Amino acid sequence: MIRTLSGKWRKKINTDKSPNPEYTLQLLQLLSDNSYDIVFQKKLTSEGIVTIIFSSSLIEKMTLQAVVLAPLSHSLHQIHQIAERMQYNQISEIENKINAGYTILYFHETKQYLALDTYSAPIRAITNTEIESTVIGPQDAFTESLETNISLIRRRIHNHYLKNESIYIGNNKQYQVSIMYVDNIVNKKLLKKLKKRLQHINPPPLLDTAVLKQLIEDNPFSPFPQYYMSVRPDTIAHYLLDGRMALLINNSQTVIICPTSFFEMFTSIEDYYNRWTTATLLRSLRFFGFFITIMITPMYISTLTFHPEILPYELLLNLQESRSKVPFPPLIEVLFIELIIEVLREAGSRMPAKVGQTIGIVGGIVIGTAAVEAGLISNILIVLVATSALLSFLPPIFLMSNTSRLVRYFFIIAAGLFGLFGQMLAFAWLITHLLRIRSLGEPYMVPLIPRKWTDLLNSVVRFPMAYLKNRMGISKSQKS
Helix, strand or coil: CCCCCCHHHHHHHHHCCCCCHHHHHHHHHHHCCCCCCEEEEEEEECCEEEEEEEECCCCCHHHHHHHHHHHHHHCHHHHHHHCEEECCCCHHHHHHHHHCCEEEEEECCCCEEEEEECCCCCCCCCCECCCCCCCCCCCECCCCCHHHHHHHHHCCCCCCCEEEEEEEECCCCCEEEEEEEECCCCCHHHHHHHHHHHHCCCCCCCCCHHHHHHHCCCCCCCCCCCCEEECCHHHHHHHHHCCCEEEEECCCCCEEEECCCCHHHHCCCHHHHCCHHHHHHHHHHHHHHHHHHHHHHHHHHHHHHCCHHHCCHHHHHHHHHHCCCCCCCHHHHHHHHHHHHHHHHHHHHHCCHHHHHHHHHHHHHHHHHHHHHCCCCCHHHHHHHHHHHHHCCCCCCHHHHHHHHHHHHHHHHHHHHHCHHHHHHHHHHHHHHHHHCEECCEECCCCCCCCCHHHHHECCCECCHHHCCCCCHHHCCCCC
């Protein structure tokens, strides 16, 4: 790729009162000295000598021949009609065009720079998603191509009000972020606020939607994800028609939806394809499973350490018998097995698919059995930790799964220090924290706070589709 200009060179170019186009060409050649894929070619045409600049790694030869070389020989007027004119003193824009797969033409006679879109690098085909797989409904997923992702959304929303704006962010404006929304539905104030946030961020060298999401969050220190992310076009289309905004970036498969509420983190697009009874059951499992997974092992610590009297006598005997050989207190016991589970999960995700699955199953069985026989942990705790680990994967958004794993450690430590009283303090902190979070300035706990009764029809309980006629309150959509 072509190097970017340093501040010294950029200041010299921008402050020159009479910039020289030939000097711009020499500077581009200097910047691409060590880039073997940046090609400079000269071609004699009816309008004199033309220098052709392109990146061979981003452009196929057939595309270059059809779009650039052949028209230069036979139909120069076609080049002038479709090409974008560039200012030769805007070195940054020329650099970005080359790095984006454009071909730059410099006409020596007229001192003119033109840019042609010739990007034709190989892209991944549209396939099924392994992250948000569903049994019912469409099976296609986004790819790393921005144009492909936009087409997948437009294929579902046949509305001339569907807009796609591009904003270039970064010091050199080298990152393109596409904002998609339905113009007659979206809230203009929220749209303006989103654009303002994008224009005031300074992204790192490697930008992805997961990184962009963190840069525009309201509460960067919160463990909870504040924007919905999906790789499914039908999910994004659903939220766009509800009045939300979608953020897309080239070379990123996931798309951001904003604003988003806490309850929508437990909602899957498959809920709308199922009957309302099945959808309500699945949503309830995800929602209450989140609170069970952060409470079940801390409850084990609280009851054994501080409140054994709340357990039935027979169950208490079983627990004492199971822990008769364990030399550690319940807090250390739980932390030990939780960390083992985290190590197995992380190791399994980093290994090749065939090996990782085997390591996860065999490692869990071998380590769990050996730990029980060695007297390091109890049998009952193995069941509780396994149940907690399974429940943490119920939310359709993986970021919420990570959140439940992190929050659980706060509850474990609170239970080990203060018992049930500590758990209630941690739960009060959790609820207070959720009430203070905002997503693009909107309350995170909608529709509970502030309450909107129509939203309750599509929250944890999903009413029949005939009753879901209103858009969600967090979108603040227009009346259209």
